[in-house]
Amino acid sequence: MDDYPLLNLFWTMLWLFLWVLWFFLLFKVITDIFRDQEMNGWGKAGWLILVILLPYLGVLVYVIVRGRSMGQRDMKQAQANEKAFQEYVQKAAGTPRHSPAEELAKLSSLKEKGALTQEEYDKAKDKLLA
Known part of the structure; x- marks a missing residue:
């Protein structure tokens, strides 16, 4: 422990955190490329080539150019x-969703019955109705 100062440990932890963060962003970008239904195959191939061949620059450019639509997707x-x-929960619980008209009819019949x-x-x- 004496040959590795505390400040070096903090720097190592910071770089490790940034490295993991970048991998997370890389996987997020690749997932978004495949999820986008509006982008054609050539566009997807181009972005993937950019992200794989120039990973840091490719991810940065992708986030700048398509970041807003990425959030919308x-x-x-x-x-x-x-x-x-x-x-699924409604189906599993056995409570089917009724239309507002059906619900109003039920309310009306309950009111008529007292x-x-x-x-x-x-x-x-x-x-x-709200």
Whole structure:
């Protein structure tokens, strides 16, 4: 331990962290290249060649040029995953999603039977229509 000063240890840790961070970004860029449905095959091949042959410069240029759309594709993918998860949970729980018209009909029949007061009916209807 005496031959490796503490400051050198911090520098080594910093460079290791930056190296891992760069690998994460490289894999993120490659994943985004393949995920983009709007880019044609030649565009994907060109970006991959740039990223593989000149990795640091290629990743930097890709993030500068396509960074905003990269974030939008991430958001779209996250929303699709969330929607699929919600549908799976509803299907697994056995609670099918009904249309607002069906829900209003149910509320109306409950009110007619006396199970709901006018105030409860109005609150439920406002919540449903919101």
